[in-house]
Amino acid sequence: MTSAPPRHLPAGAKVQLWFCYTMIPFMVLFFAGWVAIGHLLPPLAPSMTAVEVADFFDAHRDRLRICMMMCMVSTVFLMTYQAAIIAQIARIERDGPKVLTYTALMAGAGNIVSFTFPLMFWTVALFRVERAPELVQLASDFAWLPFLGMLSPYVPFPACVAIAGLMDKSANPVFPRWYCYYTIAATIAYLPAVMIVFFHEGWFAWNSVFGWWLPFADTFTWLALTFWLVRRGILAQAAAAPDEGAVA
Amino acid sequence: MKGGHGVPGKSLPGETGLWVFIFADLGLFFLFFVLAAQDMAVHREDFQTGQAGLLTWVGAVNTVVLLTGSWAVAMGTRVANTAERASQYLKAAALSGVLFLGLKVFEYAHSLGAGHVLTENRFYMWYYALTAYHALHVLVGVGLLWLVARRYATAQRPGHLLVEAAGCYWHLVDLLWIEIFLILYLL
Numbered sequence: 224m225t226s227a228p229p230r231h232l233p234a235g236a237k238v239q240l241w242f243c244y245t246m247i248p249f250m251v252l253f254f255a256g257w258v259a260i261g262h263l264l265p266p267l268a269p270s271m272t273a274v275e276v277a278d279f280f281d282a283h284r285d286r287l288r289i290c291m292m293m294c295m296v297s298t299v300f301l302m303t304y305q306a307a308i309i310a311q312i313a314r315i316e317r318d319g320p321k322v323l324t325y326t327a328l329m330a331g332a333g334n335i336v337s338f339t340f341p342l343m344f345w346t347v348a349l350f351r352v353e354r355a356p357e358l359v360q361l362a363s364d365f366a367w368l369p370f371l372g373m374l375s376p377y378v379p380f381p382a383c384v385a386i387a388g389l390m391d392k393s394a395n396p397v398f399p400r401w402y403c404y405y406t407i408a409a410t411i412a413y414l415p416a417v418m419i420v421f422f423h424e425g426w427f428a429w430n431s432v433f434g435w436w437l438p439f440a441d442t443f444t445w446l447a448l449t450f451w452l453v454r455r456g457i458l459a460q461a462a463a464a465p466d467e468g469a470v471a
Numbered sequence: 472m473k474g475g476h477g478v479p480g481k482s483l484p485g486e487t488g489l490w491v492f493i494f495a496d497l498g499l500f501f502l503f504f505v506l507a508a509q510d511m512a513v514h515r516e517d518f519q520t521g522q523a524g525l526l527t528w529v530g531a532v533n534t535v536v537l538l539t540g541s542w543a544v545a546m547g548t549r550v551a552n553t554a555e556r557a558s559q560y561l562k563a564a565a566l567s568g569v570l571f572l573g574l575k576v577f578e579y580a581h582s583l584g585a586g587h588v589l590t591e592n593r594f595y596m597w598y599y600a601l602t603a604y605h606a607l608h609v610l611v612g613v614g615l616l617w618l619v620a621r622r623y624a625t626a627q628r629p630g631h632l633l634v635e636a637a638g639c640y641w642h643l644v645d646l647l648w649i650e651i652f653l654i655l656y657l658l
Contacts, residue, residue, distance in 0.1 A: 399488070400487075400488035401487055401488040401491045402488075403488065404488040404489055404491045404492035404495075405488075405491045405492065405495060407492055408491070408492045408495030408496050408499070409495070411496065411499070412495070412499050414604070414607075415600065415604065418600060421589055421590050422590065422596070425593065425596060426506050426510075426596075427596065427600065432502070432506065437502075
């Protein structure tokens, strides 16, 4: 374990810690909205007919609207949490060309888009649930497919963290090498989710193992593990160089 | 990537980390195999007719190709006593990967030409998913071996961690192929 945190953290370290801790409201709001209020765990089956989808949205319209609002708010904190992770990449790349920082920044911003737009499409489906069932289903499909299948903005984010971690030559790297290798494996494990576009049922469908459970568990485990390491890293950096915390 | 490997106490974490990757990746393939086995038990007929339509000889040749590649990797990383020899062995191993991928494309062309697609049934779902996912691993392995071979060929010797990583990874790719070959082509 790292040394105990200094009693008075420098302002730079404090603000980084605050941003890092926003992972907690992100997870709380998302799980409260998605699971407790929305009951969307597991998600709707892609094999459901248009009428079944429309009936589901109609029967739970207000509950689902609140679910969408809460998940939408949760993404604010995903943004700030990702910023705390990117700040560590920027610290590693301090003297370099910062390409990983910029890539992670774009991927992180993309994550917010691929998170919020599906929520908006579900909201569209819920806004006039009385319209033709096929249209409700269309809006729902517009949401599910990018929500789980948009690998492009998601995958580069952990990949940048892993590469930056492996490049880190500092005495006390924030990201240990085992974590970087784990992150590469976790990123690869996300790839089968791209197959959701092919299947309405089976292991690769969006409500099954490779479309939902594996990416879902993978993402939240990674975010939680990364939280622990980034928090530990910020405290260690503040302890090692109390004046440098402000630079990061 | 160069440097850093000679730092005392640094080599063990690197190796341990690599094994985290290997076991995590093996774990994912294990999940693939368990679910495929379950589908095989439920959709027995699809698997039998599907298997009969595959070019088993191409799969067998590819097994030999990858095993030869693994031998070349072992020679290049452990036996070769000059950098030039090591580079040649590793380039040969990388070429075995390219040959494997070429045969895989030929096999896909054959299956697709016969009208078999990913969504046809559970057998073809696993056939395309497992082999494509494995082929992606081969592609990465070819790049990794070529990188190490080039470092040997130039004056810049690769760090032993990189050589070991490339070697272990290639053996992993080989091991996974043998399992895939068994499940899809033979069982």
